[in-house]
Amino acid sequence: MLLSIENLHACVEENEILRGVSLQIRAGEIHALMGRNGSGKSTLSKVIAGHPAYTVTAGGIHYRGQDLLALSPEDRARSGVFLGFQYPVEIPGVSNLEFLRVSCNARRQRRGQEELDTFAFEDHVRETMAIVQMDPAFLERSVNEGFSGGEKKRNEILQMALLEPLVAILDETDSGLDIDALRIVANGVRRLALPTTATLLITHYQRLLDAITPDFVHVMAEGRILRTGDKDLAMALEQRGYDWIDETNGSDTRQP
Amino acid sequence: MSSAAAVEALNKTPYRYGFVTNIETEKISKGLDESVVRLISSKKQEPDFMRQFRLKAYAQWQTMAEPDWAALRYPAIDYQDIVYYSAPRQKEQKASLEEVDPALLETFDKLGIPLSEQKRLSNVAVDAVFDSVSIATTYKQKLAEHGVVFCSMGEAIKDHPELVERYLGSVVPIGDNFFAALNSAVFSDGSFVYIPKGVQCPMELSTYFRINSDDAGQFERTLIIAEERASVSYLEGCTAPMFDTNQLHAAVVELVALDDASIKYSTVQNWYAGDENGKGGIYNFVTKRGLCKGRRSRISWTQVETGSAITWKYPGCVLRGRDSVGEFYSVALTNHHQQADTGAKMVHIGPGSRSTVISKGISSGHSANSYRGLVHMGPQARGARNFSQCDSMLIGDQAAANTHPYIQSRQPEATVEHEASTCNISEDQLFYLQSRGIEPEAAVSMLVSGFCRDVFNQLPMEFAAEADKLLALKLEGSVG
Ligand SMILES: Nc1ncnc2c1ncn2[C@@H]1O[C@H](COP(=O)(O)OP(=O)(O)O)[C@@H](O)[C@H]1O
Ligand SMILES: [Mg+2]
Numbered sequence: 001m002l003l004s005i006e007n008l009h010a011c012v013e014e015n016e017i018l019r020g021v022s023l024q025i026r027a028g029e030i031h032a033l034m035g036r037n038g039s040g041k042s043t044l045s046k047v048i049a050g051h052p053a054y055t056v057t058a059g060g061i062h063y064r065g066q067d068l069l070a071l072s073p074e075d076r077a078r079s080g081v082f083l084g085f086q087y088p089v090e091i092p093g094v095s096n097l098e099f100l101r102v103s104c105n106a107r108r109q110r111r112g113q114e115e116l117d118t119f120a121f122e123d124h125v126r127e128t129m130a131i132v133q134m135d136p137a138f139l140e141r142s143v144n145e146g147f148s149g150g151e152k153k154r155n156e157i158l159q160m161a162l163l164e165p166l167v168a169i170l171d172e173t174d175s176g177l178d179i180d181a182l183r184i185v186a187n188g189v190r191r192l193a194l195p196t197t198a199t200l201l202i203t204h205y206q207r208l209l210d211a212i213t214p215d216f217v218h219v220m221a222e223g224r225i226l227r228t229g230d231k232d233l234a235m236a237l238e239q240r241g242y243d244w245i246d247e248t249n250g251s252d253t254r255q256p
Numbered sequence: 257m258s259s260a261a262a263v264e265a266l267n268k269t270p271y272r273y274g275f276v277t278n279i280e281t282e283k284i285s286k287g288l289d290e291s292v293v294r295l296i297s298s299k300k301q302e303p304d305f306m307r308q309f310r311l312k313a314y315a316q317w318q319t320m321a322e323p324d325w326a327a328l329r330y331p332a333i334d335y336q337d338i339v340y341y342s343a344p345r346q347k348e349q350k351a352s353l354e355e356v357d358p359a360l361l362e363t364f365d366k367l368g369i370p371l372s373e374q375k376r377l378s379n380v381a382v383d384a385v386f387d388s389v390s391i392a393t394t395y396k397q398k399l400a401e402h403g404v405v406f407c408s409m410g411e412a413i414k415d416h417p418e419l420v421e422r423y424l425g426s427v428v429p430i431g432d433n434f435f436a437a438l439n440s441a442v443f444s445d446g447s448f449v450y451i452p453k454g455v456q457c458p459m460e461l462s463t464y465f466r467i468n469s470d471d472a473g474q475f476e477r478t479l480i481i482a483e484e485r486a487s488v489s490y491l492e493g494c495t496a497p498m499f500d501t502n503q504l505h506a507a508v509v510e511l512v513a514l515d516d517a518s519i520k521y522s523t524v525q526n527w528y529a530g531d532e533n534g535k536g537g538i539y540n541f542v543t544k545r546g547l548c549k550g551r552r553s554r555i556s557w558t559q560v561e562t563g564s565a566i567t568w569k570y571p572g573c574v575l576r577g578r579d580s581v582g583e584f585y586s587v588a589l590t591n592h593h594q595q596a597d598t599g600a601k602m603v604h605i606g607p608g609s610r611s612t613v614i615s616k617g618i619s620s621g622h623s624a625n626s627y628r629g630l631v632h633m634g635p636q637a638r639g640a641r642n643f644s645q646c647d648s649m650l651i652g653d654q655a656a657a658n659t660h661p662y663i664q665s666r667q668p669e670a671t672v673e674h675e676a677s678t679c680n681i682s683e684d685q686l687f688y689l690q691s692r693g694i695e696p697e698a699a700v701s702m703l704v705s706g707f708c709r710d711v712f713n714q715l716p717m718e719f720a721a722e723a724d725k726l727l728a729l730k731l732e733g734s735v736g
Contacts, residue, residue, distance in 0.1 A: 093708070
């Protein structure tokens with residue numbers, strides 16, 4: 001088991017947002033996580049990545065058999081957990097190139113690879129940018145500053161490609177993308193989906209799942225996973241909406 | 257880790273420059289009166305005009321009171337408990353570097369400022385000042401070929417008395433303020449630069465100030481003159497040993513730019529700041545002012561202030577020339593119990609004069625960081641413009657930041673724009689960097705240097721990276 005989430009409860013201040021999430025992800029699998037706005041999808045992803053705003057009150061997460069919650073956010077990233085943010089923040093004044101280099105080297109160091117100096121890294125990042133069809137001009141800019149929504153999402157995919165994670169969580173990376181950008185993102189994700197890695201796609205749209213076929217589809221509501229199925233579940237949702245899940249509530253919560 | 261919690265564990269920032277050099281010094285006894293002023297002047301074998309300058313300044317100083325309007329708190333300074341003359345004992349006239357005490361050369365080596373021929377910084381000429389006495393100036397010969405004079409103030413008084421007499425005190429009058437008057441009476445040494453007409457100084461000039469003594473006050477005097485169409489870029493760096501007592505540093509810097517001349521003056525100030533409980537550190541009371549005397553002249557101050565227990569410093573430009581330009585780019589970082597009250601003074605006299613002020617204050621720990629700036633538009637300053645931007649960043653919830661802009665306008669056709677902002681290091685920015693494998697300390701210093709980018713871009717290339725590293729070092733221990 002690559003990532004195993006067991007009965008996870010998490011809250012912000014006094015509010016419980018995750019109310020017992022369980023999810024098992026094996027190497028080689030692609031999972032889709034769907035659900036209404038506010039159901040707790042982003043919260044789940046941020047708890048996995050270690051955001052300090054959330055307190056885990058019960059349950060746990062194991063990553064490659066290790067207690068993930070015991071690790072600092074930077075340690076999680078270095079050991080191969082990646083979160084592509086729904087809303088990547090802008091960091092004025094910090095060069096994207098420098099940020100990507102420091103980040104990439106932190107991961108490389110953990111994997112026992114040599115660190116890349118400025119020149120070597122620039123070659124490496126330019127090659128990688130070609131995959132996400134991103135203009136190298138974005139290297140000169142400040143991290144995400146003034147990037148359009150689509151450009152920010154591509155920058156997230158670029159980071160994923162550079163960090164070569166074992167578990168990649170992409171939080172609505174497809175939202176707000178035009179058809180071309182969506183295709184680029186989907187290609188990027190497909191390229192990086194290996195037998196040794198796993199992907200958790202948080203999405204509202206069938207069109208991403210047409211490009212990347214998920215092995216499992218989960219539907220989240222009020223901080224729990226209500227329903228798990230295969231790609232047909234996503235298709236049914238697309239046609240019938242989340243109300244349909246509410247009506248058939250909880251009848252099928254088997255775990256993969 | 258939350259950024260608030262992160263700051264809890266403020267701990268010892270290692271200060272790399274805290275060592276003391278064991279060297280024989282010539283010191284006079286503590287205390288100040290007229291005979292001490294005369295003694296300093298005679299030890300330096302000064303001409304009569306200098307002695308008069310000092311005595312006049314001393315007389316003025318005695319009638320003045322220490323300013324109390326800054327947002328700074330420190331115990332009263334006992335001016336009779338300070339040594340006013342201390343110099344490393346060495347041969348009077350050093351014909352070459354080989355005659356400089358090896359202990360001094362070694363000190364500067366350790367500070368990363370090698371002075372010996374083989375190891376010198378390329379394309380940067382350095383005047384090394386040790387306890388307020390210039391011990392060596394590199395590349396003098398090469399500069400002389402261009403007519404550039406770069407030497408200690410002491411040498412300038414001997415070799416170029418007419419220039420010194422004409423310009424010394426012309427920008428910062430001896431009675432300008434309490435600390436300037438004190439400096440004018442007792443200053444020991446400093447750097448002198450003269451760039452003749454039409455000459456672009458072929459290399460970066462730099463003075464490195466090193467305080468070594470624990471009971472001597474430090475009073476340097478710097479004078480830079482750029483004649484018509486001349487230009488120069490100058491950098492000063494400062495460090496001091498760690499003592500648990502405080503040392504007074506009261507320097508004066510005067511710049512004069514004639515028609516179409518330009519002077520760029522950069523400072524990387526890293527005096528010892530005291531320990532994490534606020535014990536020790538330098539009291540830094542400095543007067544820096546540039547006179548844009550000529551038309552279209554330009555003076556630019558760039559400062560990265562990270563050290564000192566107390567900083568009291570308001571670099572300014574007097575924009576007398578028509579269409580002259582004044583600039584001030586500042587990063588002031590305070591940590592632990594440091595206090596800084598600093599900002600720019602832009603005095604617009606000439607029509608069409610322009611000035612820009614960009615100030616970035618970062619306060620961490622229990623420190624206090626105030627921006628205090630003045631923009632004055634005189635009655636003749638038709639069409640003059642000022643733009644000021646003061647941004648403060650708070651790290652943790654124990655630090656304080658304040659902005660006090662003073663705007664005086666006696667010219668309706670002058671424009672003054674002031675923008676100010678305060679932000680905290682955002683938890684989401686910090687988390688974003690951490691979630692990419694970057695450690696919190698590195699992340700904070702990345703965010704801080706991003707915040708300061710506009711100012712760092714103004715630093716001479718050779719020093720921009722240095723400033724970045726310095727900030728990172730200073731912030732060490734500001735996150736747990
Ligand atoms: N940092 C936070 N502070 C307060 N409330 C939060 C915070 N993060 C999430 N929430 C609340 O938790 C719920 C789930 O949000 P989220 O995980 O973003 O949902 P989704 O991604 O499924 O749209 C929402 O009601 C949201 O307002
Ligand atoms: Mg969301």
